[in-house]
Amino acid sequence: MTDVAAFSFDKLVIFGVGLIGGSLARALRERGDVGGARRVIGVGRSAASTARALELGVIDASAALTDDAALRDALQGADVVLLAAPVAQTQPLLERIAPFLDPQTIITDAGSTKSDVVAAARAALGGRINQFVPGHPIAGRESSGVDAALPDLYVNRNVVLCALPENAPNAVERIAAMWRATGASVHAMPAEQxxxxxxxxxxxxxxxxxxxxxxxxxxxxxxxxxxxxxxxxxxxxxxxxxxxxxxxxxxxxxxxxxxxxxxxxxxxxxxxxxxxxxxxxxxxxxxxxxxxxxxxxxxxxxxxxxxxxxxxxxxxxx
Amino acid sequence: MTDVAAFSFDKLVIFGVGLIGGSLARALRERGDVGGARRVIGVGRSAASTARALELGVIDASAALTDDAALRDALQGADVVLLAAPVAQTQPLLERIAPFLDPQTIITDAGSTKSDVVAAARAALGGRINQFVPGHPIAGRESSGVDAALPDLYVNRNVVLCALPENAPNAVERIAAMWRATGASVHAMPAEQxxxxxxxxxxxxxxxxxxxxxxxxxxxxxxxxxxxxxxxxxxxxxxxxxxxxxxxxxxxxxxxxxxxxxxxxxxxxxxxxxxxxxxxxxxxxxxxxxxxxxxxxxxxxxxxxxxxxxxxxxxxxx
Missing domain, CATH: 1.10.3660.10 (6-phosphogluconate dehydrogenase C-terminal like domain)
Structure with missing residues (x-):
């Protein structure tokens, strides 16, 4: 249980607060003593979806993707950033994040494919690729949007992490601990596999x-x-x-x-x-x-x- | 409602009293005033399955397929015969039935394919092909055997009848009325279609x-x-x-x-x-x-x- 107990952080930033991102936020806030995130910031393309996430109490604050100052504030001191947007947006999102990225922040994602996400991350992050730990939570998607987000969506589900050679072991372990705190089983696998x-x-x-x-x-x-x-x-x-x-x-x-x-x-x-x-x-x-x-x-x-x-x-x- | 009210007969003989045959028997006996069969005889390859059908009250009497005298008794005066065995058995079953078949009896089946069943019936029945009305009740088969038989299996399900040019219209209508009495919708279609x-x-x-x-x-x-x-x-x-x-x-x-x-x-x-x-x-x-x-x-x-x-x-x- 040491892994779980060791897990907690101050600031989680989620890009795309829908079913997947919203469920992670709810799991980390509502699953009691298994770990948590003290502050969750949602970043979205549409003001409506982050407003709804705020209303539901899924996030504490929101930032518009297009607002440089708000984005800088959101990312400052972030422990973890989750990308939970369609995989085709990975590279533009990371390019948008890069100028404001603190050196201690770990970025992960929730995309259904991984080799293309890794390529996009390398292109966008360059020498800071070590900060990106690719991931894929295997969770149902019958419904979507933050209203469908559940604190127990990940209980007994699998999460695959495709760690990169550049990743520090403790960065990977931190993301693994985060997912385990949601009730998921975490598995390691190369992106190609x-x-x-x-x-x-x-x-x-x-x-x-x-x-x-x-x-x-x-x-x-x-x-x-x-x-x-x-x-x-x-x-x-x-x-x-x-x-x-x-x-x-x-x-x-x-x-x-x-x-x-x-x-x-x-x-x-x-x-x-x-x-x-x-x-x-x-x-x-x-x-x-x-x-x-x-x-x-x-x-x-x-x-x-x-x-x-x-x-x-x-x-x-x- | 005249079709339904007009439906009833004295003797139904079912070859293969499993989910499909057993559910027809239960529907005709238990669905109240929509029509019925006064007497249901089950014929099976194994004594165990007909014994179980008797025990459950799904049939009134049983006959072994191999027993000439019992088979003759079972078929004598039958209004309707249902074949509810795997389609590959259609021809041997009809060849077994043919010597004991009364001229007023109508035979139908429940096979998932129809052109091959029609060919098998023509081969086995020859000039008495007019007595065979091919049918296919579209009903779930997750479970099987007479223990899984339900009186409402056919409610709101489709039954397809592939009437032959040789069939008398009232023979086809009688089989259609029997299926409608189970709660099914009956549809006409050529076997090829x-x-x-x-x-x-x-x-x-x-x-x-x-x-x-x-x-x-x-x-x-x-x-x-x-x-x-x-x-x-x-x-x-x-x-x-x-x-x-x-x-x-x-x-x-x-x-x-x-x-x-x-x-x-x-x-x-x-x-x-x-x-x-x-x-x-x-x-x-x-x-x-x-x-x-x-x-x-x-x-x-x-x-x-x-x-x-x-x-x-x-x-x-x-």
């Missing part, structure tokens, strides 16, 4: 789900098909209701890994197609049975954990 | 879901990938926990339509791949936005209906 893993288990399924709806829409009897779609279709396409802008950015940002996954998937589908064409029931049944066994085993392991206490003992970024 | 529609909205998504799990299993870092799979993966692969035997049979039985859908899907995926490779965010966003809009509109329409009363006024098989 992160992008490969999430291309496979998250980005590819989103593309495949969008593609099925697109295929039906393009068919002459789309209405008829939709009218008989049932539970299997509902589950399979739930993620096709996700944000087009976010997934456009993810696809472009994680292009290389995602193309590899699409190619691998196309090859698996071609093998199944051949088996179907040949009426090769044995191959089909073997593949389906293997998938079902693996999916069921995953479901067992992934079942919600009863207690958030385990987070303190999980693998931490080194 | 049925198979195309369900290849698109059900069979293809199952294959795609199995394929994703297979791809991850075949990768060198499968364990790592599974350990970071989250909500999107869970929804997308829920149907990969389906019965390998059933989906093997469906893929083989509906081969032609399914191959067309796989080819169409592969083409859509290739187009998305090109857009990702080219960094063409505008195309990706347009496709994703179109899919999200269609998926959301479908969700609105497909939301559970509050009352089963509408079933009496829905489209009926003519």
């Amino acid at each position: 992160h992008d490969r893993v999430f291309a496979s288990v998250s980005h590819l399924p989103h593309v495949l789900s969008f593609a099925l709806v697109e295929q039906i829409l393009n068919s002459p009897d789309a209405e008829l098909k939709f009218s008989f779609a049932a539970g299997g279709f509902r589950d399979f396409t739930r993620i096709a209701a996700s944000s087009p802008e976010m997934w456009r950015d993810v696809c472009v940002a994680n292009r290389a890994a995602l193309l590899d996954e699409i190619d691998g998937y196309t090859a698996v589908l071609a093998r199944l197609r051949s088996a179907i064409e040949a009426g090769d029931g044995a191959t089909l049944e073997a593949v389906f049975a293997r998938s079902r066994t693996a999916r069921s085993a995953w479901q067992e392991r992934a079942a919600p954990k009863p207690s958030p206490a385990r987070s303190a003992t999980d693998d931490a970024s080194k | 049925h198979d195309r529609v369900f290849a698109s909205v059900s069979h293809l998504p199952h294959v795609l879901s199995f394929a994703l799990v297979e791809q991850i299993l075949n990768s060198p870092d499968a364990e790592l990938k599974f350990s970071f799979a989250a909500g999107g993966f869970r929804d997308f692969t829920r149907i990969a926990a389906s019965s390998p035997e059933m989906w093997r049979d469906v893929c083989v039985a509906n081969r032609a339509a399914l191959l067309d859908e796989i080819d169409g899907y592969t083409a859509v995926l290739a187009r998305l791949r090109s857009a990702i490779e080219a960094g063409d965010g505008a195309t990706l966003e347009a496709v994703f936005a179109r899919s999200r809009t269609a998926r959301s509109a479908w969700q609105e329409r497909a939301a559970p209906k509050p009352s089963p009363a509408r079933s009496a006024t829905d489209d009926a098989s003519k």
Whole structure:
């Protein structure tokens, strides 16, 4: 428990106070004795979203991104800065932050892709790249905006940190301790591996789900098909209701890994197609049975954990 | 309401008293004044499953498929026979039934594919094909077996009847009235169209879901990938926990339509791949936005209906 006890800081600055940033702020303020941030400042593109965060008590003060003086004040003496905006904004945001960045401040982010974020951070921060610890909290995004922010959003969720060679170990540990204080499990992984893993288990399924709806829409009897779609279709396409802008950015940002996954998937589908064409029931049944066994085993392991206490003992970024 | 009021019969024989057959029996016995069957006989391959159905009061009597005398008794004077066994058993079951089939009995089925079932029925019944009305109740199959059977499984669900040119209109209407009495909406469609529609909205998504799990299993870092799979993966692969035997049979039985859908899907995926490779965010966003809009509109329409009363006024098989 020493990691958790050691965690606390005076000033957290969040760029983008929506579901992800707002939930971090609420977790650090409301989860009692596990650690905290004495002062949280929200910075946003729109005055309306930071005003709402202030109204809800999620942040203590706000600053407009375009206001040099306010931004300087916000960043002065900041312990941690979280970027919780779409990944395509990483470089412009860091360029905006750089002139006001204190040498002891650690910046982290919450983007779904990491190699592109690292490249953007290197371009924007140059010699101060050691101050940037890339991160990715794996948390649901069915709803968005600060009104959807919850103090327990990260309980029993995974957070991946992709530490850079330039990062000081205590900088990485500080960000890990912050996330553990929210109830999350923190894991370390290089950015390239992160992008490969999430291309496979998250980005590819989103593309495949969008593609099925697109295929039906393009068919002459789309209405008829939709009218008989049932539970299997509902589950399979739930993620096709996700944000087009976010997934456009993810696809472009994680292009290389995602193309590899699409190619691998196309090859698996071609093998199944051949088996179907040949009426090769044995191959089909073997593949389906293997998938079902693996999916069921995953479901067992992934079942919600009863207690958030385990987070303190999980693998931490080194 | 005349259709519903007109419905009732003396003897229903169900081959395969599991979730689907058992739920029909329970619906017709327990849904009060909407119609019913005075006597329900269950026929099964295993004595255990019919014994359990008897114990639960789902059926009044049972017969073993292998017992000629019992089968003759069961089928004598039957108004309706429902085949609720895997589609691959359609032809052997009908060949077994044919010698004992009364001329006034109407046979229907509950298979997920229809062209192959029609071909099997023509082969087994020959000149008595007019007595066979192909059907497909679209009902959930997360659990199976007669213990999972529910009297309201079909309330607000769709049932598709693929009437044959040889069927007498009143034979089709009788089966339609039986399904409407369970609370279902009955729709008419040729077998080829049925198979195309369900290849698109059900069979293809199952294959795609199995394929994703297979791809991850075949990768060198499968364990790592599974350990970071989250909500999107869970929804997308829920149907990969389906019965390998059933989906093997469906893929083989509906081969032609399914191959067309796989080819169409592969083409859509290739187009998305090109857009990702080219960094063409505008195309990706347009496709994703179109899919999200269609998926959301479908969700609105497909939301559970509050009352089963509408079933009496829905489209009926003519």
